[in-house]
Amino acid sequence: MIHNIAKSGRDNIIKSIAKKVLQKIPISDDDCFYLYEKAETGDLAVIANYIRESYNNKNVYYNRNIHIEPTNICIYKCKFCSYSRKQGEQGSWEFTIEQMADKVKNESKKGITEVHIVGGVHPDKDIYYYINLIDAIRKAVTEIHIKAFSAVEIDYMVTKSNIDLIEGLKLLKKAGLDSIPGGGAEIFNSEIRQKICPEKTNSERWLEIHKQAHKVGIKSNATMLYGHIESYAHRVEHMSMLRELQAETGGFMAFIPLKFKMLNNPLGNIGEVTLIEDLRNYAISRIYMSNFKHIKAYWPMLGKEYAQMALSFGADDFDGTIEDSTKIYSMAGAKDQKPNLSISELKTIVNSAGFVAVERNSTYDML
């Protein structure tokens, strides 16, 4: 119980953190750093669970979704990426708009409520191509939530089309874009970013794109890629920038810690962090990100069993059924090489961990 931690013989810092949480006071960056360095894992679980229950009771949210990865051809070569290829390179792919609209149409017959579209930054595609893609999907299926394009893709498409960011976001929204996924954030610290993804959209621009999206009425998610060459201080800095933007706009729906997966990429020699490190990171992000209602355990990256454990460390969202439609993590060595979860499997995973599986739409209304 968190009350026991607040009153116990534990050190003064952990007691004061527990008291802040009980009084709904956001913990400081120093507190957060202390949790990474010193807190006992059991205490982290208790405090994170107290917050997850006060926000979301025992609910674990999921949806019926598919991903579409239009292409893995990318102008960038991020050091952690196992997925991108150059034009004409073996293993590259590129779907036509018609193929993608057909896929959404076919999958919608099975009851999916969301399509998540994210891929490589293709050198030839401008914003009008992506508007046509959204338009074709909207025409194929009117009632579906389109969550699409990381800030990195949006940055490239508006720049290539030589249009202002806000104008571009308004055009995408008018075409039918409903929300923006959280990718491309990686780690905001410029020295680390310079080492792992030097060419792509910088932190200021990533944050600006999400800020302007929120202002024009497009909600979004935020991620943090951890477990590579960053330090705990970099993770705290990253989450602090997101918490600040959330305080300003309130436009983020979920925070998604993304664990670095090592297979088939140039950073792979550093290996992967342990499960305990993942669980501690979930709990600490739940405790620190006080103005984010949802923390997502993205099971295609973690694996189903580890994602299930993350539910006891603050996570309340299990993402969706996926239907074997994403390759980002399978190509980086994730356990589920064909990620797919049936509703009954999902319910068993959630309920056997002591939680209640709740189907949601893409804006977290219960269905």
Ligand code: V47
């Ligand atoms: O930005 C790429 C990450 C992200 C690796 O918004 C890697 O609901 C670990 O953002 N190891 C894209 N991570 C995926 C993403 C996402 C995923 C699920 C849900 C949502 C959401 C967003 O994938 C990239 C990058 O940070 N990534 N390669 C890797 N080897």
Ligand code: SF4
């Ligand atoms: Fe391209 Fe995204 Fe891979 Fe970076 S992470 S190389 S931007 S596909």
